[in-house]
Amino acid sequence: MIDDLVNVGDFERAAVxxxxxxxAGYFFGGAGDExxxxxxxxxxxxxxxxxRVLAGHGEWTTRAAVxxxxxxxxxxxxxxxxxxxxxxxxxxxxxxAAAAAGTVMCLSTLATSRPAEVAAAAPDGRRxxxxxxxxxxxxxxxxxxxxIGSGFEAIVVTVDAxxxxxxxxxxxxxxxxxxxxxxxxxxxxxxxxxxVTIEETFALMDSExxxxxxxxxxSDCDVPVLVKGVLTGEDAALAVEHGAAGVVVSxxxxxxxxCTVATADALVEVIDAVGGRGTVxxxxxxxxxxxxxxxxxxxxxxxxxxxxxxxxxxxxGAPGAQRVLELLRAELELVLALCGCASPEELSTSHLRR
Numbered sequence: 001m002i003d004d005l006v007n008v009g010d011f012e013r014a015a016v017x018x019x020x021x022x023x024a025g026y027f028f029g030g031a032g033d034e035x036x037x038x039x040x041x042x043x044x045x046x047x048x049x050x051x052r053v054l055a056g057h058g059e060w061t062t063r064a065a066v067x068x069x070x071x072x073x074x075x076x077x078x079x080x081x082x083x084x085x086x087x088x089x090x091x092x093x094x095x096x097a098a099a100a101a102g103t104v105m106c107l108s109t110l111a112t113s114r115p116a117e118v119a120a121a122a123p124d125g126r127r128x129x130x131x132x133x134x135x136x137x138x139x140x141x142x143x144x145x146x147x148i149g150s151g152f153e154a155i156v157v158t159v160d161a162x163x164x165x166x167x168x169x170x171x172x173x174x175x176x177x178x179x180x181x182x183x184x185x186x187x188x189x190x191x192x193x194x195x196v197t198i199e200e201t202f203a204l205m206d207s208e209x210x211x212x213x214x215x216x217x218x219s220d221c222d223v224p225v226l227v228k229g230v231l232t233g234e235d236a237a238l239a240v241e242h243g244a245a246g247v248v249v250s251x252x253x254x255x256x257x258x259c260t261v262a263t264a265d266a267l268v269e270v271i272d273a274v275g276g277r278g279t280v281x282x283x284x285x286x287x288x289x290x291x292x293x294x295x296x297x298x299x300x301x302x303x304x305x306x307x308x309x310x311x312x313x314x315x316x317g318a319p320g321a322q323r324v325l326e327l328l329r330a331e332l333e334l335v336l337a338l339c340g341c342a343s344p345e346e347l348s349t350s351h352l353r354r
Contacts, residue, residue: 002316002323007331008287008308011324015086015311022175023085027310029169032258040254040285043262047294048353055340062333064344066302067154067224067245067279071126072102073329074344075292077321078283078306079130079156081110082177086314092121094313097321099125101329106130106156106304109143110201114184119150128154130228132161133206133213134189140206140217142189148223155221156248157214160229162207165256211242218243226279231266233273236280246279246301253284253306264295271299289331293339297347 005011016024030037064074077098084090091105091113098105099122106128107118115129129147134140144155170176182195186204190196206213218225224245230236231251239247249270251260263284271280282295283304295303305328312324336344339351 011311015314022173025169030254031165037254039262043264044291052340074302078304079108084112093318095122101325215242236273249282293335
């Protein structure tokens with residue numbers, strides 16, 4: 001079946017048909033009136049490509065370096081919580097898909113598998129860990145210790161969720177995360193003998209996180225630390241000044257604060273503020289290889305995709321998620337060829353018009 005689906009939109013429609021309405025609403029929905037959710041997608045289409053011809057290239061590659069290590073494509077898998085809601089193997093299957101596609105998977109703190117389990121499921125894969133910080137520093141440290149000890153190569157601190165967003169689709173369907181699903185990594189860090197619910201997990205998180213806290217995390221970590229949830233140049237500059245190796249331009253997929261700026265529109269401001277002092281990644285609304293190319297041409301080092309990979313997982317497990325990643329890679333390669341670029345690093349603002 002997955003071979004008959006030819007783009008991300010096909011996988012989205014197939015996932016809607018397959019998933020329960022409550023689960024679909026949880027993953028597909030956004031905050032408030034979902035203005036940001038829609039504008040994240042639409043903002044990429046406000047740019048136009050300026051192809052260059054007769055470039056003399058006969059071969060093209062999508063390979064790129066992210067945090068100094070090569071990946072098959074500058075398209076990484078964003079952290080998405082509770083993946084066993086859409087597939088029995090959840091994050092284990094997603095890690096296998098990313099490894100097979102030759103790219104990075106970022107595992108959520110709110111995953112339904114522990115970091116060590118994900119590492120065992122895809123031992124040759126590259127992995128990052130998305131971190132929510134807890135009021136109890138011991139819990140945060142236990143999460144970091146397991147992830148880094150399991151070979152996770154970077155820590156991605158999410159900073160745009162001191163409180164959960166107002167997601168009205170969940171209110172309408174009455175959807176709640178099943179208590180039995182739990183958050184295994186947090187359960188282990190707490191030493192709990194039962195599953196920890198989403199409500200309990202958020203109640204334990206540190207809503208008073210500051211730049212001083214970030215600086216301590218970055219200085220104590222043996223791996224690079226990225227800050228996810230940055231939308232302004234001011235915060236991007238502060239992130240690198242406080243020890244971050246880079247930032248992820250993100251509005252949490254439109255799931256936190258509605259009517260925030262679309263990530264495509266925030267990207268240039270952030271890149272200018274970082275000024276080459278760190279890595280700049282972006283997520284939100286990327287659905288085509290053309291979107292990826294636009295992000296790279298604007299100056300992003302790579303992009304992350306969350307919902308598209310999840311739709312692949314929902315429709316076809318690990319092979320479905322891998323197929324989505326490969327479709328995006330193939331689309332990006334075609335853009336490179338038609339824009340006269342042999343590799344992603346050759347894309348620049350000269351290939352764009354607003």
